Each structure stands twice: as C-alpha cells, then as structure tokens.
Amino acid sequence: MSGRTVTIAQVAKHAGVAVSTVSYVLSGKRTISADTRRRVLDSISELGYHPNAGARALASKRSNVIALVLPLRAGMHVPVLMRFASAVVTAARRFDHDVLLLTADEGTAGIRRVAASAMVDALVLMDVELDDRRVPLLRELPEPSVLIGFPAEPAGLTCVDLDFAAAGARCVEHLAERGHEEIALLGAPSVVYERGTGFARRTREGFVEAVEAHALKGVALPCEETFDEVHETVRDLLLDHPGVSGLVVHNEAAVSHVLAALRQLGRRVPDDVAVVAICPDDVAERAGPPLTSVLIPAEEVGREAVRLVMEKLEGRVVPDSTLLAPILAVRAST
Amino acid sequence: MSGRTVTIAQVAKHAGVAVSTVSYVLSGKRTISADTRRRVLDSISELGYHPNAGARALASKRSNVIALVLPLRAGMHVPVLMRFASAVVTAARRFDHDVLLLTADEGTAGIRRVAASAMVDALVLMDVELDDRRVPLLRELPEPSVLIGFPAEPAGLTCVDLDFAAAGARCVEHLAERGHEEIALLGAPSVVYERGTGFARRTREGFVEAVEAHALKGVALPCEETFDEVHETVRDLLLDHPGVSGLVVHNEAAVSHVLAALRQLGRRVPDDVAVVAICPDDVAERAGPPLTSVLIPAEEVGREAVRLVMEKLEGRVVPDSTLLAPILAVRAST
C-alpha cells in the first residue's frame, strides 16, 4: 500500500526508531526488545515494506540469488530437466534465495558474468559432461558451486546425481530375480555416449558389471529415438539374440516406441519379454503396460544440490560426491 | 585477473579519468572522445572489470532482470515449457537482461516480492489460465508484464500466444482438402478443460467452427494420457463413429499412444485414418509414422514476449493481443 516504494527510513520513522534498528529486527543479528520488534514489524506490514534487493546486495555483499545453469542440448531428457529446475527453485526459496536462469548457450561467459557482477552468490549446474568446459572455470571461481552429474575429474568439486551404475545394476538384479538369463540394455542415442555424458555410460557400466556378477548373458546397445529406428533396433536385437527375455530401457523418449515395437513384433510384455525402465515415474505409469522402473529422483537431486550449495555458502565443508540410491518400483511389465 | 573484485574507481584510476567518465563510456549516455573511450575500455579489459549488479540497480533503479513465472502443474506440456523458457532466456540476453525463475507454487506472493524488492524490472508469465489469480495483481503492479496465453478478460494486459483457434481450424481444413468427411479431435485431458485453460478450449472452438464451415461431421473429445485410457478412447471413438477417417490430436503426451492404439486396432496411418497433430516438431518427427502437424512455435512466442516486455519497459505502447499464425507441416501421416 502507500505511494511508491517504501524505504527502510520510512519504516524507521513510522516506528519511531533508528534505521539500523529496523535492519536488526529484520536480520536478527542483534538483540532487539520484544516491544520494539513488535512496533517495527507492525510498521513494516502497515507500510507494505519490502527491502530493496539491490541496496541489500550492495551493502551486505550477498545477493540471495543462485544461478541455475541448464544445458538445453540435443538428446536431453527435457521433462526431467524441468523437474530439476522446479525442485531447485522450490528448495532455494526455502533458504530465502531466488534463482537466476542461465542457459548453456552463453557458455562460460555467462557464468563468469553473473559471478563477477555479484548477481549470484553461488551456482548449480545441470547435466555436466565428462569433459565439461565449465569445470575449470568453476574451480577458479570464488563463488561456491554444485554440479548435477559428474565430470571425468570431479576432485575438488561438489557433485550430486542418481547413482546410475547402481540403477543399471538394480535393473539387472531385478530381472535376474525373475529368472531371466539373457537380457539387453537399450540406452541413450549413440551421440550421447560419444559426447561422454556421464549418466549414460555409468548406467551401462553398472549393467555390464551386474550381468557378469549374476553370470547372465547380456548385451548393451545405444538406442535412437524415432519410431522407425527404435523398431529396427528392437527387431535386430530379437533376431540376433533370440534368447533375450528381459529388457532394460534407459531412454525416456524411446520407451513408448520400444513397447509399440514389441507389440508389433508379436512379443507380449511381460509374458514374452520383461521390461524395466530408468525414467521418470509419470512416463513409467503412463506407458502401456505400466513399467517397472527405477525413477529418476529429480526433486531429491535438486533439493540436495541446493542444500549442498547453501552449506558451502555458510563456509561448511561438504562431501565431494553425493550419489542417491536408486529405487525400483515394480509394475506390470516384469 | 587481479585480486578480488575490481570497482569502477579502480578502472577510473587506471585509465586516468573520473569515475563518471567510465560510467558514461559504459552507458553511452554522454559523448566521450574516441581517445578517452579507448583508454577506458583498455583498462576495463586489462583489469577484468564487471560492474556490480547491485550497485548498478540501486543507482539506476533498473535491475536488468526480468522474471519468468512458470506454472509447473498437472497436465502441462513440460517439454514445450522448457523451450519457452529457453527462448525467453536467450531473447532476454539479447536485450542485455537476465532471467529470474519463479514457479507458480509461490503464487502471487512471489510476484509481489520480486517486484516490490526491485529484483526485476518486468515479468513474463506462462500458461495463463482463463481465470488466473495473478491477473488482478499484474494490473496493479507498476512493472510491465506480458502473458503467454490468454485470460478470460485480457483488456489492459499484453498477451501472446499461438493462435490455437486458427491451428484447430487449419487442421480441419487440411483434412477437408484431403477429402475426409468425418473427423475427430482428441484434445487435452478433461481436467485441463475444466480448469479453463485457454489453449485447449480455443483449439476445440476452432475445430468445431471449421467443421461447420466445411460442412463436415466432427466430434471433439478430451483425451487422457495413459496408454490404456487412450486406447479405450480411440477404440470407442472408432466404434461410435465408424465413418471417422481423420484425427486431430492436440495432446503431446498422448500422441504416441494414439498411434500405437490405431496400429493395435488394425487401422493403418494414413491409409485408414489420417492423423494431424498439434505438438512440437520433434515429437511429430519422432513419431511412427512422422506426423503432419501444426508446430507449437515456442521459440517465436518466447522471443515475442520478451520483445514486447522490453518495448513496454521503454515506455512504448504495444498491442494488447499478439496471435502467432499456425504453420502446418505435412508429413507421412495424412
């Protein structure tokens, strides 16, 4: 309410105290008597006071904003990204911070800019690649940062992710428990492996190791995302490995095509072929039939990333690596 | 370069000029001799100077940040959202602005907060509903705003969107040209219509009107998003309306299920049933078969929204309503 912007000076005058007293009421950095505090808070709400973010940042050297750097490249699981982003915003708000959105197409320049101009106090980066150009920059930046995903050399960085190797292994275990002896992994498009994206490779490694550990026969293939290519991949797979009775699909965009292809090839799920997916829950539930899946815990990862970056802002030491355990939800497909 | 933050004062000293001169070089608001300008710019890059955003905002009353308010509710086309967001960020950078990300779960409080604290100069809101609680707030806010989507009462607001009515009509026209006489629209889940989301209704209206205009038989149905529900909807549709030979699908998540259902029901696309979708291009291309579609021009809408909000920031008058014309891409499905 009231004409134009309300300043702390007006609040102070209205409450009959000094400007600094208002500031201390707000920050709690010095003790203020209950009586004074009341009066100040009353004035604040009566006048509709909101501290000016710029002035606050200038004086305190804290902007209360964190940067969220999104990838937005080919081959990404866009809906998952969105859920990460949403989780990050929500979590940041809990720490009284806002989120500045950066896209990767500005490259390292954007990161440097927002850090150097003190627009943000800290950074959260998504979809980090094994050999990520932004990593060296982060190391030399004074602002704390947290990565979602793992680069090849994560020493000295703080990284969070689903434990994809464990997720791959968990799927294999599940199929082994169900008695399948020959299984296959349909993964990301080959370009994603070539780019060195960590999660795709780690899932495959977990798959391969678990296959060996359980003495199964297993094959891991990349998988493109158009219907025709998926159909071809599935057909060739079933021809080349007729004994395959279990499928792990780690490719959100291809999931429904895989199911359609199996249907068309006359394979019933789960009677002829069991299918486990690594994908968001809603995709698994929406599929026909609903898929047994390891969910990608976007909310949890986002929340954890924010928690870690806030810890670092407080100057506390946090673990270099945080791997979230996979959770398998059993549905109709196995 | 150099130890800790570089200020404008250090640049001024290094270049042998006054602080204000450096400022004018940067802003171009007063004429500066070529010689002085050179020296200042050299000092800036030598010292690695980046203006402090907080100080700048405080002194100039401009934060050079716009807020992007995302919905993140059930029934949303998440990948489309992401592309909007990305387009908005890219466009904003072109105007030398950054983007603060807000999610709707903070409600109107978040909008009020970032506006009142001068964190942002302007706002862009996505996925506006017909009866949106945020709209009254926007009207009273001094900061300019642009909506992506249309509320019931758009007077006095600035709104941008794909012309969904025209898109629905365009699909009908296309099917009519191909000689289909009985067609159907599979739309959003019914909850989306009930919520009063504009784009779903407008597509349906465009569809219905065009059906009449072309003297066709037509039926419009909501469409859920799980495989089983889609399958049922399609089956019932073909039973109840055996003459239907053309389908318009305005539901991104259901598109691949519709195709799978048709396949399972023994209908060939496009020989038995022609399918036109209103969805992002990549979904249409990835489908089997690739779909004739009206693309959702996310990039263009985002860019246009930013352009409009910048115009308003400059104090210029802009049209209340901007409808982007639909573009139909013909592919294998019709």
Added chain:
DNA sequence: GCCGGTCGTCGAAGCGCTTCGACAGTTTCA
C-alpha cells in the same frame, strides 16, 4: 574579438541498505 554554443570531462550527491563502534542504562558478582 566577443558571445553563445557545443563538447568532453569532472566532482559530488545520492540510491537504500548493513554493520561497526559508541553509549546510556541494567545486571551481575566479587
């Protein structure tokens, strides 16, 4: 050769906030 106009630059006054040091007034406890 003098006057009114640019042109290019400077100095200083804020912008609204945080935070430090100071200082009455109260307790606490040797």
Added chain:
DNA sequence: TGAAACTGTCGAAGCGCTTCGACGACCGGC
C-alpha cells in the same frame, strides 16, 4: 558497592554505481 559485563539502541560510514550540474576548452558567426 563498585567494576565488569550485558542489553538495547543509535548514528554514521560506507557498499559501487549513476546522474546532475558545473566548467574549461574550443568553435563559428557577426
């Protein structure tokens, strides 16, 4: 019963930037 230690509050000094008014220097016109 004083010195020491708190408590609660104030005033003022910035934080780094933009912007306004001022002011020499230089220009052209009469």
